[in-house]
Amino acid sequence: MADRVAIVGIAQTKFAPKRADVSYGEMAYEVIEAVLRQTGLKMDEDIDNSISCSHDIWDGQTISDIGITDVIGGHLRNEEKMALDGSTAVHYGTIGILSGEFECTLLMAHTKMSQTNRNIVNNDAFEPIYTRLLGFDYTSAAALQARRYMYKYGVTPEQIARVVVKNLANAKKNPVAHQSGDFTVADVLSSPLVASPIRKLDIAPDTDGAVAMILASEKRARQITKTPVWIKGIGTCYDAYYLGDRDLAGVFALEKAAAQAYRMAGIKNPRRQIDVAEVGDDFSYQELLWMEGLGLCDRGAAGRMVESGATEIKGKLPVNPSGGLLGGVPINVYGLNRVAEAALQVMGQAGDHQVSKDVKVAVAQGHSGFCGQHQCVVVLGKE
Amino acid sequence: MVQKEQEWISIPMTVDVPYRFAAGQYLTKYLVEMRDNGKIFAVKCPRCKRVQLPPRIVCAECHVKNEEWVELAQEGTLVAFTIMYLPLTDPTTGKPHEPPFVYGSVRLDGATSVLDHFVNVEPDMEKVWVGMRMRLVLRPKEQRTGDLSDILYYEPLPGQVRPK
Numbered sequence: 254m255a256d257r258v259a260i261v262g263i264a265q266t267k268f269a270p271k272r273a274d275v276s277y278g279e280m281a282y283e284v285i286e287a288v289l290r291q292t293g294l295k296m297d298e299d300i301d302n303s304i305s306c307s308h309d310i311w312d313g314q315t316i317s318d319i320g321i322t323d324v325i326g327g328h329l330r331n332e333e334k335m336a337l338d339g340s341t342a343v344h345y346g347t348i349g350i351l352s353g354e355f356e357c358t359l360l361m362a363h364t365k366m367s368q369t370n371r372n373i374v375n376n377d378a379f380e381p382i383y384t385r386l387l388g389f390d391y392t393s394a395a396a397l398q399a400r401r402y403m404y405k406y407g408v409t410p411e412q413i414a415r416v417v418v419k420n421l422a423n424a425k426k427n428p429v430a431h432q433s434g435d436f437t438v439a440d441v442l443s444s445p446l447v448a449s450p451i452r453k454l455d456i457a458p459d460t461d462g463a464v465a466m467i468l469a470s471e472k473r474a475r476q477i478t479k480t481p482v483w484i485k486g487i488g489t490c491y492d493a494y495y496l497g498d499r500d501l502a503g504v505f506a507l508e509k510a511a512a513q514a515y516r517m518a519g520i521k522n523p524r525r526q527i528d529v530a531e532v533g534d535d536f537s538y539q540e541l542l543w544m545e546g547l548g549l550c551d552r553g554a555a556g557r558m559v560e561s562g563a564t565e566i567k568g569k570l571p572v573n574p575s576g577g578l579l580g581g582v583p584i585n586v587y588g589l590n591r592v593a594e595a596a597l598q599v600m601g602q603a604g605d606h607q608v609s610k611d612v613k614v615a616v617a618q619g620h621s622g623f624c625g626q627h628q629c630v631v632v633l634g635k636e
Numbered sequence: 637m638v639q640k641e642q643e644w645i646s647i648p649m650t651v652d653v654p655y656r657f658a659a660g661q662y663l664t665k666y667l668v669e670m671r672d673n674g675k676i677f678a679v680k681c682p683r684c685k686r687v688q689l690p691p692r693i694v695c696a697e698c699h700v701k702n703e704e705w706v707e708l709a710q711e712g713t714l715v716a717f718t719i720m721y722l723p724l725t726d727p728t729t730g731k732p733h734e735p736p737f738v739y740g741s742v743r744l745d746g747a748t749s750v751l752d753h754f755v756n757v758e759p760d761m762e763k764v765w766v767g768m769r770m771r772l773v774l775r776p777k778e779q780r781t782g783d784l785s786d787i788l789y790y791e792p793l794p795g796q797v798r799p800k
Binding site: 272273274275276277278279280282286296297310313322323324326328329365367368369370373374377381382385386 | 645647649651652653654655656657658659660661662663692693694695696697698699701
């Protein structure tokens, strides 16, 4: 049985509003070919398990992985599919290696949001007899969550706008980001309202792209790379399905997922021990909510922490130095991109968006379902 | 005594999600060659030499990139067929195919894969058989649209007799 699991290779497409030039299999192959070249590994000789991550309704095909078993190395071999956020592919792949069954696992998440309509697809996540008839989607549900969070903790629109300003400025330094720029709080607060209090600039844009990653057992990792990034801790947790059952300002599922991951990683004080965080800011306010759920500050204190500059790329605890999802990452790929960006920080290979402090421990968080129903936390570290 | 029947509610709903699927590099070339030049192109694996339809980026067996294109003959052999009695719907038009009709799998000469399409033959077990030689019939050039409907159907080559 393997004792430890490491990330040994990462490849990401440039995220773009529309990749009309590639089918989704061809887009997936871009990152698979790149990560194999980077690690010098061969599909047939080295990779003994593959996990893909997308979503049937997003792809417009039942069982979204069956059309790409050729590119992901699943032909006449094992291949599994996660129909959840890409961070859960890391969880599942890690378990497979820890079990001793596999030694080298290829993860790949892909989605082309340009091929369909996010509001219609996300409406299908809601119960058909119940709130689906209202036309609910992730944005409308998020607006309720944002309102509840702002009301309960006195978080201000200006504090939330600071997340957008920070992340889009960070995204300027990230070559794979799809949108970026120098915005002011006033710019954000004057962008068109979509579902109050959420405005256009508060929403991660529609994007096409893919991310691939290779996980390996300790023994294999030592042979493959000089800069393995260890998966120190991992945890997942579901909250209630119906919004009406949840306290939308609460972060119970994330707190449980984080507690599990921190226990495994030996983290007792996340504020001191974590050097950088990449979290799922599908909507700007969620960055603040998830910071609190991860224990990076007190409940209700994330807004002030962002205002203080502590989460800037040069701050005490940088959050989303990559530009986050607001910089443009496709749904389903969100979490694998979070883990990839956190791992690049640990490797010291994040390029222009490498944080200035020394990174020993990074945390990545991904979530699926409206208002973060399912949560996944991955703690990464050096030796 | 008459018992009142229990009522059960069910709600009708059409889950209608619009898509626009990118054909990508390989299928775009295939569809353009068929539409503009009336040719059928496949890819050949550099390692195992399988000639694959539809053209695709990777040979599943060898996991190498397919880069060689080969033009296929437009005649081949029927390897499987079915006579359909279900009015299956064409998802691009929403209209049903009128049953009975015949689907056939034909291995075009020179190909490793088979290509499935309609067979323009009487839906009669005496008139169609595995091993039958077939010809691909394309839509007239001016009517082609750049999708698989540019193939009208297969039709049997003339003068064939069903083997005993």
